[in-house]
Amino acid sequence: MSRSPVEYVPYSPRLRRGVALPTAAVWSAVRPPGGAGGYIVALFALLLLFATSAHAQERPKLEIRSLKLGFNGAYKLGCWTPAEVTLQGGEENFTGSIQLITPDAEGVPTSVFTGPDRPVGVFAGKPSSVRLFVRPGQDGGAYEVRVLDENGKTRARQRFLPGPEPGGEFVNYGSPATNRFIATFGMRRGLAELARTDGNSDGPLATRIVEFTSAADWPTEWYGYEAIDVLCLGSTDADIYRPLAASPQRIEALRKWIDLGGQLVIFCGANAPELIGPEGPLAPFVPGTYEAMSTLREAQPIEGFANGAESIPDAANLRLQVPKLTDVNGQILAFSGSKSTDMPLVIRARQGLGEVTFVAFDPDAPPIVDWAGRPNVLRQALQWSASPANDQNDYGYQDDLIDRLRRSLDVAFQGITPAPFGLVALLVIGYILLIGPGDYFLVKRLLKRMELTWITFPLIVVGVSAAAYWAAHWMKGDSLRVNQVEFVDVDLAAGTARGTVYTHFFSPRVERYDLALAPNFAGKPIGEPGRPDPGAGQSQLVAWLGATGYGLDGMRSSGAQSTLFERGYAFSPPLTEIVGLPVQEWSTRTLVGRWTGELLEPIAAELRTLDDDLLAGHFTNRTGVELQDCVLMHGNLAYALPNLANGAVATIDDTLQPTRVKTALLAAAGKQDALPAAPNEGPARLELHSTDVPQLATAMMFHDVLGAESYSQGPSRYQSFLDMSRLLRGNQAILLARAANVAGSNWTDGESPLASDQDRRWVYYRFVIPLEDE
Numbered sequence: 001m002s003r004s005p006v007e008y009v010p011y012s013p014r015l016r017r018g019v020a021l022p023t024a025a026v027w028s029a030v031r032p033p034g035g036a037g038g039y040i041v042a043l044f045a046l047l048l049l050f051a052t053s054a055h056a057q058e059r060p061k062l063e064i065r066s067l068k069l070g071f072n073g074a075y076k077l078g079c080w081t082p083a084e085v086t087l088q089g090g091e092e093n094f095t096g097s098i099q100l101i102t103p104d105a106e107g108v109p110t111s112v113f114t115g116p117d118r119p120v121g122v123f124a125g126k127p128s129s130v131r132l133f134v135r136p137g138q139d140g141g142a143y144e145v146r147v148l149d150e151n152g153k154t155r156a157r158q159r160f161l162p163g164p165e166p167g168g169e170f171v172n173y174g175s176p177a178t179n180r181f182i183a184t185f186g187m188r189r190g191l192a193e194l195a196r197t198d199g200n201s202d203g204p205l206a207t208r209i210v211e212f213t214s215a216a217d218w219p220t221e222w223y224g225y226e227a228i229d230v231l232c233l234g235s236t237d238a239d240i241y242r243p244l245a246a247s248p249q250r251i252e253a254l255r256k257w258i259d260l261g262g263q264l265v266i267f268c269g270a271n272a273p274e275l276i277g278p279e280g281p282l283a284p285f286v287p288g289t290y291e292a293m294s295t296l297r298e299a300q301p302i303e304g305f306a307n308g309a310e311s312i313p314d315a316a317n318l319r320l321q322v323p324k325l326t327d328v329n330g331q332i333l334a335f336s337g338s339k340s341t342d343m344p345l346v347i348r349a350r351q352g353l354g355e356v357t358f359v360a361f362d363p364d365a366p367p368i369v370d371w372a373g374r375p376n377v378l379r380q381a382l383q384w385s386a387s388p389a390n391d392q393n394d395y396g397y398q399d400d401l402i403d404r405l406r407r408s409l410d411v412a413f414q415g416i417t418p419a420p421f422g423l424v425a426l427l428v429i430g431y432i433l434l435i436g437p438g439d440y441f442l443v444k445r446l447l448k449r450m451e452l453t454w455i456t457f458p459l460i461v462v463g464v465s466a467a468a469y470w471a472a473h474w475m476k477g478d479s480l481r482v483n484q485v486e487f488v489d490v491d492l493a494a495g496t497a498r499g500t501v502y503t504h505f506f507s508p509r510v511e512r513y514d515l516a517l518a519p520n521f522a523g524k525p526i527g528e529p530g531r532p533d534p535g536a537g538q539s540q541l542v543a544w545l546g547a548t549g550y551g552l553d554g555m556r557s558s559g560a561q562s563t564l565f566e567r568g569y570a571f572s573p574p575l576t577e578i579v580g581l582p583v584q585e586w587s588t589r590t591l592v593g594r595w596t597g598e599l600l601e602p603i604a605a606e607l608r609t610l611d612d613d614l615l616a617g618h619f620t621n622r623t624g625v626e627l628q629d630c631v632l633m634h635g636n637l638a639y640a641l642p643n644l645a646n647g648a649v650a651t652i653d654d655t656l657q658p659t660r661v662k663t664a665l666l667a668a669a670g671k672q673d674a675l676p677a678a679p680n681e682g683p684a685r686l687e688l689h690s691t692d693v694p695q696l697a698t699a700m701m702f703h704d705v706l707g708a709e710s711y712s713q714g715p716s717r718y719q720s721f722l723d724m725s726r727l728l729r730g731n732q733a734i735l736l737a738r739a740a741n742v743a744g745s746n747w748t749d750g751e752s753p754l755a756s757d758q759d760r761r762w763v764y765y766r767f768v769i770p771l772e773d774e
Contacts, residue, residue, distance in 0.1 A: 060125045062090030064145050064158035066167070067100075071217055073172040074210045075136065076179060076227040077555040078105065078546055078718065080575070082219055083134045085145050087156075089126045095119040096155065098130050099146040101568070104137035105546020105553045108582060109568030116573065122147065122155075133224060133575065135543055136174045139556045143171065176204045176556060177548045178400050178717035180229050182382065185212035186241070187234035187267070188364045193375050194384060204549070204556075205715060215243040215250065222256035223541050223575070223594075229720065230263045230382055233282065236364045238271040244281040255284060259352030259491075260498050260596065261721035265381050269362030272323035285356055287349035288325030294343060296320040296336055301345050302361065302368070305334040306376035313367050320368075322360045330356075331730060333380075346381070350730055352491055353498055353768065357381050383726075400548045401700050401716040402502075406590050408691040409483040409504035414758040416481060416506060427468075435460055481506040482759040485697055486744040487722060488521060490599055493732075493770045497521060500722060501593040501745050502545065505754060507583040512569070513749045515578040517542055517593035520745040522623040526597050540576045545590040548718050593745065607652065607733055608772040613637045614658065615733060618651045619769065627737035627765065629668040634733040634771070638664035644737070661705050661728065668736065669698035688713045693762055694738075701736070701764065702728075724766060731771050739763040 065086040075081040085098055097114045104110050112134050114120055120130050134143075140162055147156040163170030175181075184190055191209050210228070212218065219225055231254075244250055258264050264285060268276055275282045276290045283290070299315035312318065322345065330349025332340040347358045359381050363374055378384070439460060443453045482505045489498045499519055507513075517540050519526045547554040565582035572579060583589050605619035613635030621627055621644040630641035630650070637658040641650050670692065686699055699706060703716040704725035716723060727734060744763040747754035 060088075060090050062122065062147065062156045063088040064147065064156055065127070067143060067145055067158075067160045067171055068166075069134070069136070069143075069171050069174075070227070071183060071210045072213055073166055074181065074208060075172070075174050076177050076181065077136050077139060077174040078177040078548070079227040080133045080135050080223045080541075080543070081227055082217075082224050083132055085130045085132075087122060087128050087130065087147065089123045089128065090155075091124055093122065093124050094149055094155075095121050096147060096149040098132060099148055100132060100134050101144040101146070102134060102136055102138075103141045104135070104544045105555045106544075107138065107141075108565050110135065110137070110544070111568060111570040112575070113570070113573050119150070120147075131220070133219075133221065137544070137546060137555060139174060139176075175206075175208060178204045178715055180205070180207040180717065181210050181227050182207060182230045182232065183210040183212055183228045184232045185217075185234065186237055187232060188236050189369060191232065191378060191382075194378055194382075197375070205717065215240060215247065218244070218247075218250040219253050220247075220249045222253045222260065224253065225257040225262060228257075228262070230265060232265045232382065233267065234364055235266075235268040235271045235275055235362050238274045241275060241281045251281060251284065256596075258285070258354035258356065259494075259496070260354065260594075261352075261724075262354040263357075264351075264354070265357045265359070267359045267362050267364075267381070268323060269360070269365050270321040271362075272360075276323060285351070286325065287330040287347050287351075287356055287358055288328040288344070291324045291326045293321055294324045296322045296343070296345070296361070298336055301334045301336045302377065303373065305346055305380055306373040307380060308373045308376040310371065310373040310376075312371050312373070318367070320361055320365070325358075325360070330358075348730075350727060350732060350768075352494060352496065353489055353724070353727070355726055357383075399714050400718045401696060401703070401712060401714060402545070402718045403547050403549065404690070404714070405485065405502065405693070405696045405700065406504060406545070406547070408693050408696055409485070409502070409590075410588060411691050412483050412693065412760055413481045413506055414760060415479065431464055434464065478508045479758070480508060480754070480756045482747075482755055483761070484744065484759070485693060485762045485764075487697075487701065487764050487766070488744075489724070489766045489768070490602060491768050492601070492603055492605065493768070495599055495601070497597050497599045499593075499595040499597075499745060500719075501591075501595075503591045503593070503747060503754075504588060505591075505747075506586075506588050508586060510585045511583055513578070513581045513583065513754070515542065515581060515591065515747050515749060515754065516576065517595060518746045518748055518753075519595040519597060520743070521597075521599070522602065522625045522739065523742045524624065526595075539596050541594045542571070542576060542578055543592050544578075544581075545592040591747065593747070595745065603735065603767045603769065605769045606772070607769055609634070609731070615639070615652050615771070616654075617772075618649055619735070620649045621646055623739075623765070625742050626740045628740045629736075629738045631664045631668050631736045632733055633661050633664070633728055633736065635728060636661055640664050640667060643740075661702070662707070662711075665698055665702055665706060665736075669694045685710070686712045697762060697764060701766065724768075727768060731773075733769045733771055735765075735767040735769060737765045737767075739765060 065088050068084040069075045070081045083100060085100070097120055099111055099113050101109050101111050112132060114130060114132050122128065143160045145158050145160070146154050149155050158169070160169055160171050162173040166172045182191060190211070195207050195209050225231070266282060266285060268282065272290060272293065274280060276286045277283065297318055299312040299318050303311060322343070325344055325347070328341065328344050328347055330347045332344045332347055334346040336343040336345060345360045349356050361368065363369065363377055368374055368377070435457065439453060439456055442456055443450050482503060484501060484503045486499060486501045501517065519540065550556050569578060569580040569582060571577070578591070581589065602623040603619055604622055605617070607615055607617035607619065610616055614637065615632065615634055624646050626646060627644040630644055632639040632641060632652065638661045639652060639656050639658050644650055686695055690696065699712045700716055700719065700722050702725050703712060703723040705728060706712070709715060724734060742763050743761050
């Protein structure tokens with residue numbers, strides 16, 4: 001490590017380096033006229049001179065100038081979000097790392113670090129910035145930034161607090177995890193008019209318009225988009241996209257986010273040759289091939305797509321420059337010409353497990369920018385649905401579905417008997433009566449010696465404490481317990497898989513865990529033949545999972561949660577491991593893990609579409625395990641199938657009677673917790689306090705098609721990427737099945753598995769099957 005060149009004046013070994021010696025003239029000026037008093041005055045003068053000289057040549061100090069979170073200050077609690085730390089170099093150059101500390105939902109400090117493969121360079125006297133990802137856990141929770149050198153020594157630290165005005169030592173407050181974030185880039189007018197009509201602009205279900213101000217705001221990792229529900233890209237200014245040519249990592253991160261369930265909307269008009277041409281930055285996301293620019297002269301296709309009564313001004317003289325696409329892959333929702341392929345204007349296509357909507361005109365270009373129907377165009381393109389106007393509606397407090405699933409896993413432990421609140425309250429009252437009136441009656445009436453209370457009172461306290469500990473041990477035991485739900489979604493066309501694991505585990509003692517996720521498909525770990533490939537296509541992400549609202553582990557608890565574990569725990573720099581997670585005795589923790597990988601044809605299918613969403617063909621189960629509760633869905637229809645052993649073939653023909661998708665899903669999940677909308681009607685609503693894991697899992701997997709909040713009696717916002725209702729449209733079918741007697745993915749604690757012989761695990765598979773035309 002080299003030291004930056006610094007000029008030093010001649011110095012004495014007794015003086016600090018960099019402090020100039022006084023000259024002879026100075027000595028003459030301060031020489032005392034005589035006597036001891038004069039020497040004392042001279043001594044004070046010299047000390048003042050040295051202090052002034054030292055202050056004048058004080059070295060620059062390493063400073064942490066600012067911390068910026070999210071996208072232009074907007075971020076969600078409980079989601080991985082970009083963070084940017086700005087430094088001001090000190091007196092020397094060095095390389096090191098950045099540590100960012102913030103509490104999780106339970107108030108335990110968590111640390112993230114910049115990776116060892118990307119060391120942070122700090123330059124003497126110069127500013128620099130560093131980007132990393134953090135998972136905020138509490139509304140009002142503090143953030144502490146530390147600069148570490150290569151030996152792990154802290155060189156500087158700075159604490160930041162959420163405040164109403166960011167800047168200096170303050171950052172923005174985070175938004176609830178159930179907010180809807182719609183991000184925009186390159187849209188001058190934006191989407192503000194849609195947000196104003198949402199009807200719920202300041203609540204847990206509010207919609208926020210988030211702006212990417214430059215290409216540098218695009219995350220470099222796919223999980224940087226975890227808080228984003230929809231990303232809208234405009235094309236009015238092509239210059240802002242040019243920096244992306246030098247940053248292919250940002251393009252790749254966006255592509256992977258879409259493949260894993262993200263939703264992208266592209267508005268592209270006159271600047272299409274530069275943006276979606278052969279070398280354009282947006283070309284990988286367009287569901288077709290750019291051919292040339294054309295002039296749109298008719299307004300009816302756009303007005304029809306807007307589905308409104310307003311006409312485009314001066315529509316007779318419309319001359320709108322639009323790109324023409326060929327080899328279109330997806331649904332053409334609006335077009336000009338006699339055939340849909342003549343000039344497609346709006347295309348919606350599946351990309352992996354996500355969706356891309358391409359609009360071949362710019363809503364910020366005249367005459368559309370001033371058209372009263374512009375909001376309707378945006379609404380249709382974004383598939384916008386307004387939030388409920390009242391957060392405290394018929395569904396009660398808006399607990400998200402993931403909160404209800406966590407509670408279901410908490411009461412599902414085998415061999416553990418939770419103490420009812422009524423029993424605890426009764427025992428507390430009995431204890432108070434025992435140490436008060438009971439002890440008084442004992443020493444006053446029976447023993448008749450009041451001074452014996454010095455003996456009886458401690459004995460009662462010790463006895464009751466011992467009894468309480470024994471009762472707790474008897475009810476909760478001394479063994480680890482794990483309850484887990486896993487969703488594995490397979491895109492058969494691409495040969496890729498996405499796994500999402502929700503793990504709720506019980507620790508019988510105070511313990512620290514070093515946890516990593518071991519992905520598993522069909523009972524076998526990744527890397528085996530026919531299983532996800534551990535190479536470039538595989539990645540993992542781990543995190544804690546908290547409640548979306550208030551309570552003991554609620555993220556909206558305003559930072560009031562305290563913890564016994566001040567030392568906290570850390571995430572490994574690639575966010576694939578949790579190191580030193582502390583759990584109290586007889587307490588639970590909830591984790592979420594996500595993994596991706598490649599698969600070699602677990603389902604061999606030959607299916608084709610018929611009229612009215614009907615299907616025909618066959619498919620073979622090659623997963624290696626039996627598939628139960630099978631439902632094959634396309635459009636509005638579904639086929640309930642028998643259990644399929646490994647190697648079994650399912651044939652879809654006119655001997656099978658299809659039903660509505662909602663009916664088939666509820667039948668596969670079980671109907672015991674579904675409430676009828678009216679007498680003699682089928683199940684229409686999920687019971688608000690249901691603890692039935694299959695019912696809740698099904699509601700999360702197909703929330704919209706089941707009726708959204710009208711069925712589930714609550715939102716599904718925090719983990720909304722799990723909802724694959726949109727993929728029921730288009731040229732694909734979805735096979736839903738439950739894996740029988742399969743443990744699914746496992747967590748490891750060091751070298752040992754995080755598991756017991758009384759665990760409960762639910763594993764669901766969804767196979768997206770491409771369809772052939774009739």
